[in-house]
Amino acid sequence: MKFIIDHTDFIGNSKRLTYDAEEFSFETEPSIQEINLDIVINRLNLSAVDDDNKIVQLWGFCGYKEWQKSNYEPPQYNTGILKVADNLEEGFSYRISKDDLPMFINVQSGWLCIGNPVKKGNAVEFINNCVVVIDDDKEFISLWLKPETLPNI
Numbered sequence: 001m002k003f004i005i006d007h008t009d010f011i012g013n014s015k016r017l018t019y020d021a022e023e024f025s026f027e028t029e030p031s032i033q034e035i036n037l038d039i040v041i042n043r044l045n046l047s048a049v050d051d052d053n054k055i056v057q058l059w060g061f062c063g064y065k066e067w068q069k070s071n072y073e074p075p076q077y078n079t080g081i082l083k084v085a086d087n088l089e090e091g092f093s094y095r096i097s098k099d100d101l102p103m104f105i106n107v108q109s110g111w112l113c114i115g116n117p118v119k120k121g122n123a124v125e126f127i128n129n130c131v132v133v134i135d136d137d138k139e140f141i142s143l144w145l146k147p148e149t150l151p152n153i
Contacts, residue, residue: 003138006081
């Protein structure tokens with residue numbers, strides 16, 4: 001699956017990323033009900049809208065008991081828009097990987113990494129405190145999330 005980063009705009013500054021420890025889930029608020037499709041990373045959904053399939057929200061299950069403590073930090077990033085480059089049929093969910101990706105939490109900084117925390121690439125903050133890293137082939141490397149609060153780990 002391929003992605004495009006567009007640094008000419010940033011639409012995610014009005015969103016809040018929250019984590020509900022009782023439900024083991026992330027959500028961005030406010031949420032959007034009408035979407036084209038979802039990109040799934042482990043059990044998290046990144047929802048795409050409009051003709052260009054830009055990612056505008058993140059939601060879904062992410063059990064914190066699976067998180068591994070680490071000292072990883074997100075790479076340098078700029079704000080922008082993350083778009084799905086593939087021509088995917090609307091109304092479906094598409095997984096990034098058939099296997100679950102590892103999850104690493106830095107309890108000091110509050111950043112959670114899903115995927116490869118050390119591989120370098122192009123990074124964009126597409127929603128407040130939501131950063132994705134893609135490689136030169138426009139393939140997914142990692143998703144970095146920093147919710148407003150973390151559960152006790």
